[in-house]
Amino acid sequence: MIASPHHKVREDWLALGQEETLAPEQPIFDCHHHLWDRPEGRYRAEELMADVGAGHDVRASLYVQCRTGYRDHGSESLRPVGEVETVLDWTRGQDRFPAGIVAMADLQLGDDVRPVLEALTEAGQGRVVGIRNTTAWHADPAVRSNPNPPPEGLLQTSAFIDGARALAAHGLTLDVWAYQTQLDEVRALAEAVPELTVIVDHCGGPLGVGPHDRFDTQNFRAWRDALAPVAALPNTRIKIGGFGLGVFGWRYADAALPPHSDRLAEDWRPWVETCLDLFGPTRAMFESNFPVDKGQVGYRTLWNAFKRLAAPLSQRDRDDLFWRSAARAYGIDDHIFAHDHRRIPS
Numbered sequence: 257m258i259a260s261p262h263h264k265v266r267e268d269w270l271a272l273g274q275e276e277t278l279a280p281e282q283p284i285f286d287c288h289h290h291l292w293d294r295p296e297g298r299y300r301a302e303e304l305m306a307d308v309g310a311g312h313d314v315r316a317s318l319y320v321q322c323r324t325g326y327r328d329h330g331s332e333s334l335r336p337v338g339e340v341e342t343v344l345d346w347t348r349g350q351d352r353f354p355a356g357i358v359a360m361a362d363l364q365l366g367d368d369v370r371p372v373l374e375a376l377t378e379a380g381q382g383r384v385v386g387i388r389n390t391t392a393w394h395a396d397p398a399v400r401s402n403p404n405p406p407p408e409g410l411l412q413t414s415a416f417i418d419g420a421r422a423l424a425a426h427g428l429t430l431d432v433w434a435y436q437t438q439l440d441e442v443r444a445l446a447e448a449v450p451e452l453t454v455i456v457d458h459c460g461g462p463l464g465v466g467p468h469d470r471f472d473t474q475n476f477r478a479w480r481d482a483l484a485p486v487a488a489l490p491n492t493r494i495k496i497g498g499f500g501l502g503v504f505g506w507r508y509a510d511a512a513l514p515p516h517s518d519r520l521a522e523d524w525r526p527w528v529e530t531c532l533d534l535f536g537p538t539r540a541m542f543e544s545n546f547p548v549d550k551g552q553v554g555y556r557t558l559w560n561a562f563k564r565l566a567a568p569l570s571q572r573d574r575d576d577l578f579w580r581s582a583a584r585a586y587g588i589d590d591h592i593f594a595h596d597h598r599r600i601p602s
Contacts, residue, residue, distance in 0.1 A: 261400045261502055263509040263551025265297050270554045273514035277311035277556055278563045282574065283593045284314045285355075287582035288457065288495055288543030290322040291343055299547040301347045307546060307555035308353065314559075316592045318582065319343050319354035320431060320457075321388050333372050336360035340379045356385040356586050358431050363389055363419025364410070373426045385586040386429035386455070389416075394435050398466030401433075401503045411441040417448050424452035429586060435461035435503070436468075439482035446489045453491055453585060458498025458545065459527050460486065464505020480530050487534035493585050494535045496542050496562075496577070499524050500549025508552040515553060517560035528565050537569065537576035541585070 286308065291300055308314040325342025327335040340359050347353060357380055361372040376384050390406045410416055411434065423430055430452055434442050439460055446454040462479040464470030486492050499506060499520070506523065508515045515523075531540055542562045546555060553561075566574045579593050 261403060262548050263500065263502060265299075265547055265550045266509075269509075270514050270550070273516065273554060273557060275517060275557060275560060278517070278560045280311060280313060282313060282563065283579050284312055284559060285541075285579035285582045285588065285593065286314055286317040286544045286546075287541050287586070288320050288497065289317055289354075289546045290320060290324070290548065291346060292322055292324045292547075297547070299550075301350065301353070303547070304353060307544075307550075310556050312556065312559045315579070316352040316355040316583075316588065318356045318358065318385075318586060318588075320358040321360040323360070333362060333365060333369075334375055336362075337372075337375050337379050340376055340384060344379075344381065344383070352592055354383065355588050355592060357383045358386040358388050358429075359384050360389065361387050361419075361423075363387070363416045363423065364413065366415040366418035367422050369419045369422050370426070373422065373428065377426070384428070385588070386431055387423055388431035388433065388457075390433075392433045392435055392438070392461065394437060394463075394466070396466040399435065399463060399468070399503055401501055409441070411438065411445050417445065420445060420449045420452055424449055429453040429455055431455045431457055433457040433461070436463055436479040436482055437461075439479075439486055442492075443486045443489065446486065446492050450489075450491055453493065454489075455493045455495060455585060456483075456486060457495050458501060458543075459496055459531055460494065461498075461503070462527055463503055465503050468505070470505040476526065480534075483530070484534055487539075492535075493539045493541065493581065494531050496528055496531050496540055497558075498543070498545045498549065499527075500545065500552035506552065514557065517557045517564055520553065520557065520561035521564035524561065525565060532577075537573040538581055540577060541579075541582035542566075542577050 325338050327338035359376045361369050390402055391410050392401055393406055393408050432442055460483045468475050566577055
């Protein structure tokens with residue numbers, strides 16, 4: 257197995273940075289996390305529930321595909337159905353963690369992806385709400401967020417676009433993880449399938465490694481200018497997060513102590529404010545991207561940083577960012593967020 261490009265989670269290091277929970281009354285829908293059991297670490301239901309129960313009022317979560325638990329038999333196209341089955345098995349007894357699942361179906365199958373979508377929907381017992389493929393690609397090998405990167409130009413193929421149309425017809429959303437250098441492809445895809453809700457992951461992939469200098473104003477401008485046409489389309493949404501990804505270029509994991517939320521808020525402010533300026537709170541949503549980001553920041557600290565960044569906004573705008581926009585995008589029932597669920601069942 258190829259080694260993961262993510263920072264290793266070190267619970268003992270994270271324990272060195274403790275802070276009080278800010279605005280504990282704010283409901284949260286963690287709209288992007290993974291579950292896995294890999295040689296480099298385990299993050300299953302037990303670890304997720306420990307994080308969501310650490311102080312913030314996290315009322316529901318959304319699982320996003322990461323090649324967990326694929327079937328090892330049968331048709332290649334149907335093997336990702338095993339991921340849905342595995343996640344539901346690991347989280348048996350929970351109905352909100354996750355409340356929804358973004359699964360994997362190979363959109364390169366074009367219109368032939370429809371039987372796969374039907375199988376995923378059946379296996380998901382009402383919880384499969386979207387699809388994501390591996391699409392983040394860059395020519396420079398220093399820019400890697402997946403140990404098995406996809407081929408170049410996947411988002412532009414006619415087969416992928418046909419698959420995206422089938423996805424829309426099935427009533428599912430499309431999550432897209434793409435780097436800033438691919439945002440024109442994301443725009444073209446969203447334009448080609450206007451009936452599909454396209455959710456751009458991790459701030460649209462602003463880069464800070466390889467040929468991309470995070471502190472270079474031209475690099476920042478290139479990201480912003482590429483993201484703006486995506487935001488101009490009414491069928492696009494954005495997830496704000498992913499700052500712990502190695503390709504973003506932050507190196508908090510190298511420090512003796514984990515970062516405090518006030519430091520993170522200041523570091524991330526230009527990107528967060530740009531996303532909000534372009535999409536607005538009704539089309540933007542905060543995400544944890546755990547356990548990927550956990551290699552650089554603790555769960556309580558992460559949400560504290562987002563709360564610091566959202567503090568100047570109205571309560572309605574904060575609710576949009578912390579739960580309402582994501583619930584609306586993925587069709588998650590609002591009643592989950594109407595009651596305090598901090599007493600999480602074991």
